[in-house]
Amino acid sequence: MKRYKLLVLTLYKSFLLLLIYAQTPNIFENFDFSFSFPFSNTRWNLHDAMVSSNFIILTRDIKSSEGAIWCTTPVPFRDWEIVIQFQIYGHGENLYGDGMALWYVKDKEEKGPVFGSRDNFTGLGIFLDTYNNYNDINDHQHPYISAQVNDGTRQYNKDKDGTDTQIAGFHTNFRGADKHPIIVISYVRNTLEVKMTYDHFKTVEKCFEVKGIHLPTGYYFGASAATGELSDNHVITSFRVFPVIVDRTGKEAEEDPSKISPYAEFFSPPRDHVSKPKHIPMTAKKLVLIIILALIGLAVLFVVGVLVFKKQEESRKRLY
Numbered sequence: 158m159k160r161y162k163l164l165v166l167t168l169y170k171s172f173l174l175l176l177i178y179a180q181t182p183n184i185f186e187n188f189d190f191s192f193s194f195p196f197s198n199t200r201w202n203l204h205d206a207m208v209s210s211n212f213i214i215l216t217r218d219i220k221s222s223e224g225a226i227w228c229t230t231p232v233p234f235r236d237w238e239i240v241i242q243f244q245i246y247g248h249g250e251n252l253y254g255d256g257m258a259l260w261y262v263k264d265k266e267e268k269g270p271v272f273g274s275r276d277n278f279t280g281l282g283i284f285l286d287t288y289n290n291y292n293d294i295n296d297h298q299h300p301y302i303s304a305q306v307n308d309g310t311r312q313y314n315k316d317k318d319g320t321d322t323q324i325a326g327f328h329t330n331f332r333g334a335d336k337h338p339i340i341v342i343s344y345v346r347n348t349l350e351v352k353m354t355y356d357h358f359k360t361v362e363k364c365f366e367v368k369g370i371h372l373p374t375g376y377y378f379g380a381s382a383a384t385g386e387l388s389d390n391h392v393i394t395s396f397r398v399f400p401v402i403v404d405r406t407g408k409e410a411e412e413d414p415s416k417i418s419p420y421a422e423f424f425s426p427p428r429d430h431v432s433k434p435k436h437i438p439m440t441a442k443k444l445v446l447i448i449i450l451a452l453i454g455l456a457v458l459f460v461v462g463v464l465v466f467k468k469q470e471e472s473r474k475r476l477y
């Protein structure tokens with residue numbers, strides 16, 4: 158009996174180990190898509206950005222500045238994890254901006270109003286927003302990380318910090334001269350997960366996880382930043398890319414990943430900001446009802462008026 162119990166226990170432990178192993182994705186760095194010091198990867202193009210001794214400078218701490226860095230090779234793998242070390246800092250104590258964006262998009266190397274890159278983008282944008290454009294209306298604090306999945310039809314609303322199109326958002330204080338945050342963005346089995354560490358992975362802060370995200374292969378990794386009336390230094394120390402090997406079977410395996418149109422099954426519900434009180438226009442039905450009631454009221458007044466007038470006339474006649 159004792160032997161039997163031991164056998165069952167051993168089999169159970171083996172099964173658990175097998176289960177854990179099966180769920181652990183195989184992950185390794187692909188240096189063709191990564192860059193770090195001494196920045197010798199020629200697959201990445203700089204646009205108004207500069208190479209410093211230790212990092213890529215997207216913008217300096219000066220007004221109306223922008224810069225970007227784009228990988229020129231499309232990503233052939235379906236599941237991936239990217240690990241980016243960056244720094245955002247400047248002279249401003251209370252006022253600074255605007256922030257940085259990390260991209261996995263179809264249209265690379267195009268300038269625009271979304272942290273220095275084009276609006277109506279196609280793919281995924283992760284925004285590291287340092288300036289609260291929505292002022293007191295936002296129900297979250299800044300700095301703020303948010304994500305948007307776009308098929309090219311949606312605009313990023315800068316005045317609302319993108320909260321009306323975000324799939325998720327999270328406040329964490331990644332700005333500061335003494336901070337060297339590392340952001341980990343993983344896209345595995347249609348799930349997007351964003352994490353942040355400030356101490357080289359001794360502790361990891363989970364920002365958000367969103368399931369039901371559909372992104373194709375063949376898009377480009379990139380990063381951009383912009384300053385406006387307010388400014389900051391936006392720099393990237395390293396951008397490391399890890400393809401993730403995932404076993405797929407059946408319909409999932411037969412699907413052509415390059416043909417997927419980017420979309421998110423769920424958007425951030427409900428928006429994590431308090432909307433301004435809306436002026437609700439009167440419906441046509443309500444308006445007709447009010448007019449009918451007003452006419453009835455006038456008719457009643459008219460009838461009462463006529464009756465009173467007649468009574469007064471009769472009492473006058475009796476007097477004569």
Ligand SMILES: [Ca+2]
Pocket residue numbers: 255286287288289290315318
């Ligand atoms: Ca903003």
